[in-house]
Amino acid sequence: MFIEINDLKKSYKDNLVVDEFTLEIDKREFVTILGPSGCGKTTTLKMIGGFLKPDGGNIIIDGKDITNVAANLRPTATVFQNYALFPNMNVIDNVSYGLKFKKIKKSEARKMAEEMLDTIGLKEHAYSDINKLSGGQMQRVALARALILNPKVLLLDEPFSNLDAKLRVKMREEIKQIQHKFGITMIFVTHDQEEALSISDRVVIMNEGRIEQIGKPEEVYKNPKTLFVADFIGRINIIEMNGEKRMIRPENISIDRQRGDFEGQIYDKQFKGVYITYFINSKYGTLQVDTLNSDIYEIGEKVYCTIKN
Ligand SMILES: Nc1ncnc2c1ncn2[C@@H]1O[C@H](COP(=O)(O)OP(=O)(O)OP(=O)(O)O)[C@@H](O)[C@H]1O
Ligand SMILES: [Mg+2]
Known part of the structure; x- marks a missing residue:
């Protein structure tokens, strides 16, 4: 198995917010963690990405236990919910930023960033002020900044939540194309059940820090194991x-x-x-x-x- 997550656990003080989180993911799989606000999705993703230390459990990616490995040394890249772009840098500098830490020459980094911007349809904005982009364009820059690191696993935390309904649907298709093109394994977080069902190979439904059900979209829709799942997914x-x-x-x-x-x-x-x-x-x-x-x-x-x- 490409990714093995075993029994992850996290508390904030005495508030247990993620418990017994166990999940296996295949290479190139698109898995979505779905659940209501506050159920522990971001906390789980941050533990996988290395931004939060679990209280228990472990994470193995490609045969290597990375539970205690620093975020920038993991084979993962994260697109955060709020984009977290650098406001004082233009588009291309935002995209190439992470390459600095990979000992890649400046000229080479620039070339890679230009190619990436071309891939995601933002070539003509390469030298634009980041603050002058629309929400959808910023989202793409955030995606490009993560993809350029050539991660084995891309972690996406509600990446489309600030986009209008039409753009959301368009971005869904784009992210799937990117996944096929780059062959990346993706873990996607959303509280939008329609988005989860339409985009994923498998869906993990969380409630109050625990997994309620894991399955293919049709499975969880047609055979919900619990009342919570039945009620949360569809009507x-x-x-x-x-x-x-x-x-x-x-x-x-x-x-x-x-x-x-x-x-x-x-x-x-x-x-x-x-x-x-x-x-x-x-x-x-x-x-x-x-x-x-x-x-x-x-x-x-x-x-x-x-x-x-
Ligand atoms: N830094 C923190 N300190 C204390 N409690 C926190 C902290 N971060 C999150 N929590 C709590 O942990 C629980 C899970 O939060 P988390 O952010 O993982 O939820 P989420 O599923 O991502 O929600 P949303 O859909 O609203 O983003 C919540 O009850 C939240 O209040
Ligand atoms: Mg969250």
């Missing part, structure tokens, strides 16, 4: 049927005017673009049901619902 209806609690996704209930398993009445609806979410009062309580946007029902209408298998 669910919890229905009590024959004395048993069942978790049913909104897309797994159908509605019809003529026939179905049980009655309901539409009390609200939300247009979501591709689909519509209806809120339906029924003997099982209020249910969320997603339909295609061509299925139009009015508020107050009586319908029949069927739970799909």
Whole structure:
């Protein structure tokens, strides 16, 4: 296994914020740590990157135990949530900065930085003032600054959180292309479940410092092991049927005017673009049901619902 993380543990004073964090990652895998604010994602990533010392456990990368190795001597590079760019340097100096510590000649470093800027589409901004870039451009500079170090593992902490919805989606595609191009293993942190599901080979769902579930996006969505996971990833209806609690996704209930398993009445609806979410009062309580946007029902209408298998 390329990366082995065993039983990582971290407390701030007597507040245990990461516990029993165990994860194995393959070479070139894209793994996302997903969880609500404060669940310990950044703390975990900082321990992997060498910016925080764990209280217990160890981290092995490519056969080497790096638990006590300094950040700049690890085969990792980190893109921080706030970019952490140098405001007094132009774009190209920001990108080439880390090469100084790798004993690379200045002229060679400049050439490497120019090539990297070309790769990420910022060549024409090489000599721009860093403060005059947009959020998305700064994000790319932060990415370039990490990639130029040629890390075996790239750690990304909510790298797209400051971007608008459209740019976020574009950056998702770009990061995947970069991963394929450079063959890097990536550990990505986000609290955005849609982002996690769409970008990752596997997702690690954390809650209050512990891992709740690890799996492929389809697995964690379709077979959530815990109520927390089911509720955090996507939306669910919890229905009590024959004395048993069942978790049913909104897309797994159908509605019809003529026939179905049980009655309901539409009390609200939300247009979501591709689909519509209806809120339906029924003997099982209020249910969320997603339909295609061509299925139009009015508020107050009586319908029949069927739970799909
Ligand atoms: N330097 C610190 N000193 C004390 N407590 C801290 C420190 N850094 C983080 N914590 C606490 O540790 C817990 C985990 O924090 P962490 O930053 O890892 O969460 P996160 O999952 O990254 O959250 P977010 O999504 O908001 O970035 C939180 O309860 C936080 O308040
Ligand atoms: Mg964080």
